[in-house]
Amino acid sequence: MNPIAWLGELGRAVLNLLAAFGRVALFALDAVSHIFRPPFYPREFGVALLNIGWLSLPVVGLTTIFTGGALALQIYAGGARFNAEAVVPQIVAIGMVRELGPVMVGLMIAARVTSSIAAEIATMKVTEQIDALVTLSTHPMKYLTAPRVLAALITLPVLVAVGDIIGIAGGYAVATQNLGFNPAAYLKNTVDFLEPLDILSSLVKGAAFGVIAAIMGCYYGMHSGRGAQGVGRATKSSVEAAAVLILAANFVLTGVFFSL
Amino acid sequence: MIRLENVHKAFGDNHVLRGVNLEIPTGTSMVIIGGSGTGKSVALKCILGLIKPDSGKIYVDGQDAETGDRDAFLARFGMLFQGGALFDSLPVWQNVAFRLLRGSLKRPAHEAREIAIDKLRRVGLRANVADLYPSELSGGMQKRVGLARAIAADPEIIFFDEPTTGLDPIMSGVINDLIREIVTEMGATAMTITHDMSSVRAIADNVAMLHDGVIQWTGPVSQMDSSGDPYVEQFISGNAEGPIEAVR
Numbered sequence: 001m002n003p004i005a006w007l008g009e010l011g012r013a014v015l016n017l018l019a020a021f022g023r024v025a026l027f028a029l030d031a032v033s034h035i036f037r038p039p040f041y042p043r044e045f046g047v048a049l050l051n052i053g054w055l056s057l058p059v060v061g062l063t064t065i066f067t068g069g070a071l072a073l074q075i076y077a078g079g080a081r082f083n084a085e086a087v088v089p090q091i092v093a094i095g096m097v098r099e100l101g102p103v104m105v106g107l108m109i110a111a112r113v114t115s116s117i118a119a120e121i122a123t124m125k126v127t128e129q130i131d132a133l134v135t136l137s138t139h140p141m142k143y144l145t146a147p148r149v150l151a152a153l154i155t156l157p158v159l160v161a162v163g164d165i166i167g168i169a170g171g172y173a174v175a176t177q178n179l180g181f182n183p184a185a186y187l188k189n190t191v192d193f194l195e196p197l198d199i200l201s202s203l204v205k206g207a208a209f210g211v212i213a214a215i216m217g218c219y220y221g222m223h224s225g226r227g228a229q230g231v232g233r234a235t236k237s238s239v240e241a242a243a244v245l246i247l248a249a250n251f252v253l254t255g256v257f258f259s260l
Numbered sequence: 261m262i263r264l265e266n267v268h269k270a271f272g273d274n275h276v277l278r279g280v281n282l283e284i285p286t287g288t289s290m291v292i293i294g295g296s297g298t299g300k301s302v303a304l305k306c307i308l309g310l311i312k313p314d315s316g317k318i319y320v321d322g323q324d325a326e327t328g329d330r331d332a333f334l335a336r337f338g339m340l341f342q343g344g345a346l347f348d349s350l351p352v353w354q355n356v357a358f359r360l361l362r363g364s365l366k367r368p369a370h371e372a373r374e375i376a377i378d379k380l381r382r383v384g385l386r387a388n389v390a391d392l393y394p395s396e397l398s399g400g401m402q403k404r405v406g407l408a409r410a411i412a413a414d415p416e417i418i419f420f421d422e423p424t425t426g427l428d429p430i431m432s433g434v435i436n437d438l439i440r441e442i443v444t445e446m447g448a449t450a451m452t453i454t455h456d457m458s459s460v461r462a463i464a465d466n467v468a469m470l471h472d473g474v475i476q477w478t479g480p481v482s483q484m485d486s487s488g489d490p491y492v493e494q495f496i497s498g499n500a501e502g503p504i505e506a507v508r
Binding site for chain 2: 039041047124128129131134136137138
């Protein structure tokens with residue numbers, strides 16, 4: 001391929017990428033703006049709270065308890081190389097609260113909730129239910145997107161807080177049962193070491209990841225192609241996009257909180 | 261009256277509508293016939309604003325469909341979708357009363373439920389269907405629920421998109437008769453899209469043949485068989501030979 005054609009291809013790819021970012025950004029702004037503009041749909045919001053928040057608790061709990069336990073073992077094994085085994089409670093706490101809790105919960109929500117939202121809305125689109133909503137004078141962004149985004153914004157920080165606590169509990173269980181740590185000392189070290197900014201960063205990350213997960217599900221659902229293949233592609237793409245954006249947002253937010 | 265003036269719509273290189281002109285007088289039932297993929301549904305969705313035409317104008321009672329209060333505009337319409345388009349997450353009665361449970365036509369839930377059950381009876385369904393979910397219904401029952409939803413708010417204009425597709429001949433006849441009865445009794449303006457000729461004869465006051473993106477022929481249903489239009493004749497007879505290309 002000659003260099004000019006190669007540059008053309010590169011330029012086209014970059015422009016397509018920027019256009020995609022633009023479309024998602026406009027969709028996100030539209031979705032968020034509908035949260036504040038009536039009419040509101042409390043029933044849809046309640047269902048979304050239940051689906052995104054309450055029903056995600058088991059997967060969040062299981063994911064974070066195993067992560068916390070594994071983290072304690074890793075830190076103990078790594079710390080032993082330079083006689084720093086005693087830092088297990090502190091590193092488990094900071095690792096779970098600042099990083100692993102929000103990221104694990106965010107990724108599990110991307111897998112569980114983003115896929116579910118995308119598949120549901122995409123199916124509604126291919127079966128003309130979205131058109132039916134419009135003909136029934138109901139704005140799909142208000143009825144489908146706004147309640148889900150608001151519910152994710154509210155529930156994700158709570159899920160992350162629960163995940164942080166369960167993750168720390170997993171580390172505590174492993175450290176006290178297998179590694180010989182004193183339970184009271186472990187808890188004291190954990191509580192003493194954590195700072196309000198650590199908890200704030202965890203909750204802010206949770207809220208940001210929740211919005212990303214819900215918006216990606218809604219965006220790909222609303223822009224699904226036709227038929228079963230369209231629904232499948234929308235679901236797959238929504239999870240990929242949500243996971244990548246969550247990790248990118250995590251990097252950015254970590255940098256922001258690191259600089260505070 | 262609904263009037264389409266030189267409506268064009270293309271999807272990429274596929275020019276679906278190439279200048280559609282059509283008038284549907286108030287209180288009459290117009291059936292648009294034509295082969296699959298000729299743009300019948302696109303024309304209907306253009307009127308409702310679900311698809312924006314590339315050019316041309318659509319007027320409903322003299323008002324430009326693209327201007328004015330959108331909610332008030334849509335409140336005049338009821339629509340039966342091809343697959344029913346019932347909301348899976350809602351029980352039947354909430355599907356039927358959807359418009360009555362929210363928005364400008366909102367009323368108390370018990371009242372909306374009563375209206376929904378009344379409309380379900382009107383389409384031949386019993387009250388015990390009201391609390392079932394769409395997935396628990398047969399295809400014919402889903403069409404009836406879709407029909408009940410279309411008429412729930414007593415609209416002035418009702419659209420029917422392929423109302424008998426996927427149904428057996430007996431159920432098709434039942435749905436056709438229901439549509440005819442309801443349109444007559446409500447005095448509504450109706451527009452139906454179909455390629456089922458039994459539907460055309462049962463539902464239509466007037467017929468329009470859409471082919472190659474334009475209305476090839478339009479006239480009263482009584483004149484359809486003697487239209488002399490080669491497209492209509494081929495479509496009615498189902499003959500593979502004629503101006504409409506049949507892919508074999």
